[in-house]
Every structure is written in C-alpha cells, then in structure tokens.
Amino acid sequence: MTAARLRALGAIAAGLLFGAGLLLSGMTRPAKVLGFLDVFGDWDPSLLLVMAGAIGVHALGYRLVRRRAVPLADVRFWVPERGAIDARLLFGSALFGVGWGLAGYCPGPALVSLASAAPGVLVFVLALILGSKLTAALGEREVRPSEATAPRV
Amino acid sequence: MADFSPWPALAGGVLIGCAATVLLWVNGRIAGICGVLAGLLPPRSDWLWRTGFLGALLFTGLLAALVFPEAIGASPASLPWLAVAGLLVGVGTRLGNGCTSGHGVCGISRLSPRSIAATATFVGFGVLTVALVRTFGGLP
Numbered sequence: 001m002t003a004a005r006l007r008a009l010g011a012i013a014a015g016l017l018f019g020a021g022l023l024l025s026g027m028t029r030p031a032k033v034l035g036f037l038d039v040f041g042d043w044d045p046s047l048l049l050v051m052a053g054a055i056g057v058h059a060l061g062y063r064l065v066r067r068r069a070v071p072l073a074d075v076r077f078w079v080p081e082r083g084a085i086d087a088r089l090l091f092g093s094a095l096f097g098v099g100w101g102l103a104g105y106c107p108g109p110a111l112v113s114l115a116s117a118a119p120g121v122l123v124f125v126l127a128l129i130l131g132s133k134l135t136a137a138l139g140e141r142e143v144r145p146s147e148a149t150a151p152r153v
Numbered sequence: 154m155a156d157f158s159p160w161p162a163l164a165g166g167v168l169i170g171c172a173a174t175v176l177l178w179v180n181g182r183i184a185g186i187c188g189v190l191a192g193l194l195p196p197r198s199d200w201l202w203r204t205g206f207l208g209a210l211l212f213t214g215l216l217a218a219l220v221f222p223e224a225i226g227a228s229p230a231s232l233p234w235l236a237v238a239g240l241l242v243g244v245g246t247r248l249g250n251g252c253t254s255g256h257g258v259c260g261i262s263r264l265s266p267r268s269i270a271a272t273a274t275f276v277g278f279g280v281l282t283v284a285l286v287r288t289f290g291g292l293p
Binding site: 004006007008009010011012013014015016017018019020021022023024025026027028029030031032034035037038039040041044045046047049050051052053054055056057058059061062064065068070071072073074076077078079080082083084085088089090091092093094095096097098099100101102103104105106107108110111112113114115116117118119120121123124125126127128129130131132133134135136139 | 158162165170205210215227243271
C-alpha cells in the first residue's frame with residue numbers, strides 16, 4: 001500500500017472514532033455543552049469526563065507514538081513547536097470561548113451535527129468558515145509589507 | 154446536575170483519545186478539527202487525508218441522524234446569534250491556532266503551555282458568556 005493511501009485510511013479511521021466519541025459523549029447536543037459551561041447554574045460536569053477520558057488515553061498514546069522516529073505513513077511528525085503564550089493566542093481563545101458559550105457548538109460537534117440539516121448548524125458552520133477565511137486573508141496582508149522590505153538575496 | 158452522564162462521557166472521551174492517537178501514529182498529525190479544516194480552505198494543503206478525516210466525521214453524523222437522531226441536538230440560540238457565534242469561533246480558533254480538540258485534547262495531552270493557556274481562556278470565557286446570558290434572562 002502506498003503511503004498516501006495509508007494516510008487516507010488512518011485519517012478515515014481517526015475521523016470515525018472521533019465522530020463516534022463526540023456523539024456518544026453528548027458533545028453534539030449543545031444544551032449539554034451549555035450545561036457544562038453553566039458553572040453558576042445547573043452545572044453538568046459530564047464534559048470534564050469527556051476531557052479526562054480523551055486526555056488520559058492520548059497522553060499515554062502520545063508518549064508511545066513519539067518513541068518512533070517517524071509516523072507509520074509520513075516522513076515526519078507535524079506537531080507544533082513549543083511557542084510563547086502571546087496576546088494573539090489568548091485573544092483568539094477568548095473570542096472562541098464567547099462563541100462557544102453563545103451557541104454551545106465548538107467546530108467538531110458542529111461538523112458532525114451538519115447531518116441533522118438543521119438551519120442553525122448550517123448557519124454556524126458557514127459563519128465559522130467565513131471567519132476563519134477572513135482571519136487568514138487579513139493575516140496574509142499583515143505579512144506582506146515586511147516581506148516586501150526584506151533584503152533580497 | 155440534571156443531565157450528568159458520566160459513563161457515556163468517559164467512553165466518548167476514550168474514543169476521542171484513540172482517534173487522536175491513531176492520527177498521530179499513522180499520519181503524524183494533530184487531531185485538531187480547526188487545523189484540519191483550515192488546511193482544506195484555499196490555499197489547500199494535503200487534501201486527501203484531510204478530506205478523509207472530515208468526511209468520516211460527517212459520515213458518523215449521517216449514521217447517527219439515521220439510527221439515533223436524539224444524539225444530535227439543536228442549539229437554543231436563534232439564527233442571527235448562531236451566525237455571530239460561528240464568526241467568533243472561526244476568527245478565534247484561527248487567531249488562537251486551535252479549538253477544543255487541538256488545544257483541549259491534543260495540546261494538554263502533550264503538556265503544551267500554549268494549549269493549557271488557550272484551554273483555560275476559552276473555557277473561562279465560555280463560562281462567563283453563559284453566566285452573562287443567564288443574568289440577562291437569555292439571548293434577545
């Protein structure tokens with residue numbers, strides 16, 4: 001089997017497991033997610049257990065996998081380098097938190113919920129894609145002037 | 154604690170942890186939904202595995218909608234508010250380089266300080282938002 005085909009299979013297996021996990025855990029029911037965020041009201045701590053289960057398994061899985069020099073079907077691991085905690089990270093995460101608290105959707109459960117064909121989740125996902133694209137486009141514009149002034153070699 | 158469901162939550166979490174581990178083991182990739190999705194928007198990169206991952210995710214939703222529709226709920230927010238929320242999530246996750254899966258699950262699992270800070274921030278602002286909405290008697 002070619003590496004590209006194996007990568008596609010690995011991604012499909014991971015996507016199936018991920019979707020099943022979101023559905024089973026209740027993350028695809030916004031009311032349940034909002035119940036978790038409603039710490040000062042009728043708090044539903046279920047999501048803490050979703051996180052505990054996922055982090056428990058992946059903390060171990062991550063360490064086991066990273067003993068390998070390379071993944072099964074690629075030439076390197078695509079894991080982000082450790083960077084600084086900057087204003088962009090915190091501001092972005094704050095905006096995400098507000099959106100999450102308004103709708104009860106984060107991106108994964110919203111994509112899985114598209115199958116319900118409910119207008120609400122369609123609007124949410126379209127707006128999410130638009131926001132992501134706009135941010136990327138504006139970010140590129142920021143980069144260009146510095147590139148233009150960079151010395152040419 | 155009306156709707157507390159510890160066992161399905163824990164089992165679902167374990168599946169999500171397995172998913173993240175499979176994607177790292179086979180593809181060497183972080184199972185962050187925003188990151189996978191962002192790479193599919195032009196300019197595209199590595200579309201095949203990204204399409205496979207997101208396609209499989211959508212397929213689980215379709216299957217659930219057919220055999221167990223109660224698993225998928227609707228948001229209590231109105232359409233205009235869902236548009237606002239979607240924009241905030243799209244902008245925020247692109248600026249912050251990740252969402253619940255990338256930072257909350259994958260990042261915390263490898264003890265990334267950035268991901269721990271991001272997760273504390275978005276959970277904190279999520280809690281604050283829900284508390285404010287409750288204080289004002291719901292979204293207008």
